[in-house]
Amino acid sequence: MNTGLRRLLAIAEKERRTIIGLMSGTSLDGLDVALCEFTGHGTQTQMVLKQFDTMPYSTEFKQQVKAIFSKREVDLEKVCLMNAYIGSFHAELINACLQKWKVAPEEVDVIASHGQTIYHAPASQHQIEGMPNATLQIGDGDHIAVKTGIITLSDFRQKHIAAGGEGAPLAVYGDYLLFSEKGQNRIMLNIGGIANFTFLPGDLDTTRIFSTDVGPGNTLMDAYVQQRFPGKYYDADSEIASQGKYDAALLAALLDHPFFELGFPKTTGPELFNLAYLEQAQQTSNTTHLSPEDVMATLNRFSATAICEAISRSTNEEQFEIFLSGGGMHNPLLLQNITQLLSGAVIRNTAELGVSPDAKEAVLFATLANECLVGEKIDFGTGKQSIPSVQMGKISLP
Numbered sequence: 001m002n003t004g005l006r007r008l009l010a011i012a013e014k015e016r017r018t019i020i021g022l023m024s025g026t027s028l029d030g031l032d033v034a035l036c037e038f039t040g041h042g043t044q045t046q047m048v049l050k051q052f053d054t055m056p057y058s059t060e061f062k063q064q065v066k067a068i069f070s071k072r073e074v075d076l077e078k079v080c081l082m083n084a085y086i087g088s089f090h091a092e093l094i095n096a097c098l099q100k101w102k103v104a105p106e107e108v109d110v111i112a113s114h115g116q117t118i119y120h121a122p123a124s125q126h127q128i129e130g131m132p133n134a135t136l137q138i139g140d141g142d143h144i145a146v147k148t149g150i151i152t153l154s155d156f157r158q159k160h161i162a163a164g165g166e167g168a169p170l171a172v173y174g175d176y177l178l179f180s181e182k183g184q185n186r187i188m189l190n191i192g193g194i195a196n197f198t199f200l201p202g203d204l205d206t207t208r209i210f211s212t213d214v215g216p217g218n219t220l221m222d223a224y225v226q227q228r229f230p231g232k233y234y235d236a237d238s239e240i241a242s243q244g245k246y247d248a249a250l251l252a253a254l255l256d257h258p259f260f261e262l263g264f265p266k267t268t269g270p271e272l273f274n275l276a277y278l279e280q281a282q283q284t285s286n287t288t289h290l291s292p293e294d295v296m297a298t299l300n301r302f303s304a305t306a307i308c309e310a311i312s313r314s315t316n317e318e319q320f321e322i323f324l325s326g327g328g329m330h331n332p333l334l335l336q337n338i339t340q341l342l343s344g345a346v347i348r349n350t351a352e353l354g355v356s357p358d359a360k361e362a363v364l365f366a367t368l369a370n371e372c373l374v375g376e377k378i379d380f381g382t383g384k385q386s387i388p389s390v391q392m393g394k395i396s397l398p
């Protein structure tokens with residue numbers, strides 16, 4: 001038998017598996033690298049986060065990705081080059097983490113790589129008749145496997161689409177396996193570039209679980225800061241937005257889009273929520289004169305409002321607790337807006353559940369890899385197209 005396959009089978013039979021989860025999100029801040037140890041699978045999964053680092057991207061790398069990111073027309077040669085380049089580059093960053101953590105590659109069973117999303121096109125967004133839901137993540141897993149010497153699982157989203165989903169949010173699988181708690185309704189709210197949440201009912205009825213994107217988290221705020229405040233990449237500690245006041249007319253125009261009328265679940269990305277979206281809202285609401293600080297305050301309120309309306313709509317007045325994750329939880333004004341709009345809600349973060357909120361998405365991909373290797377298909381109930389019963393990930397042998 002192929003020795004790589006033999007190794008894979010041995011890993012699947014181990015009692016304890018060491019898996020590195022990787023996430024490179026839409027904010028392009030860096031590569032999240034989580035070293036996780038798993039025992040069990042499915043609802044018996046036990047995960048301990050051993051190490052976590054975000055390896056920051058250089059400005060030059062961000063520019064290279066941005067050139068082919070969330071645009072309908074790009075240079076296809078650049079896409080081709082970046083697919084291989086990102087794979088190799090991520091491998092270098094993993095090797096650097098392993099050195100820093102003093103962990104030998106042989107101690108790691110597999111790597112679980114999300115790759116870099118460069119385009120997300122659910123049918124509800126592209127509206128091209130006869131064309132399916134589609135999404136594209138690049139940074140090929142073969143490059144990671146060969147350059148680290150570690151078996152790599154990657155490209156998790158395609159199976160989800162093949163089985164009827166939109167390729168996202170995949171958080172629901174990890175949220176259910178790691179954070180479901182009998183007797184407590186939980187909302188796992190991740191505020192990354194895009195905000196999404198999973199509802200985990202306290203009665204553990206899997207047919208009631210769902211997960212959806214709700215709209216922008218940081219993506220529009222980041223894009224505006226980068227355009228108007230050269231040298232800044234995001235509104236650190238809401239310094240800019242706190243100096244302004246939100247504008248009701250612009251807020252209403254931002255919220256006036258069919259995306260917000262769509263039922264749950266739904267997915268989106270910077271393909272929709274970008275500077276052109278903001279400019280159009282400013283035109284229709286006659287607010288092009290607003291100061292950048294007021295625009296930032298309004299964008300902050302916009303993200304909070306979209307998040308809170310989606311949560312309120314989906315919880316039917318049930319009691320629930322919110323567990324935050326993602327970079328947006330470090331934005332004080334955003335949290336203040338959310339707390340105000342969801343008055344009375346208990347807001348915590350996933351550190352209280354044993355997973356650093358910055359690491360949660362990288363841990364998710366490690367969890368998906370663990371399921372792919374040893375799990376059964378998790379069944380969320382029949383007819384649930386948005387959470388198909390699948391195991392995800394393609395396997396690259398070094």
Ligand SMILES: Nc1ncnc2c1ncn2[C@@H]1O[C@H](COP(=O)(O)OP(=O)(O)OP(=O)(O)O)[C@@H](O)[C@H]1O
Binds near residue numbers: 026190195238
């Ligand atoms: N101190 C801070 N103050 C304000 N905002 C912050 C702070 N720290 C992080 N952020 C925001 O968090 C963003 C990064 O979040 P995160 O890493 O969760 O996004 P992502 O994983 O790339 O996105 P996605 O989950 O949509 O793919 C930054 O771009 C910034 O907008």
Ligand SMILES: CC(=O)N[C@H]1[C@@H]2OC[C@@H](O2)[C@@H](O)[C@@H]1O[C@H](C)C(=O)O
Binds near residue numbers: 117120170193195269
């Ligand atoms: C296509 C894509 O990369 N989507 C991301 C993005 O970032 C947040 C939100 O939009 C989410 O739906 C998804 O990532 C997380 C990890 C998910 O699939 O749950």
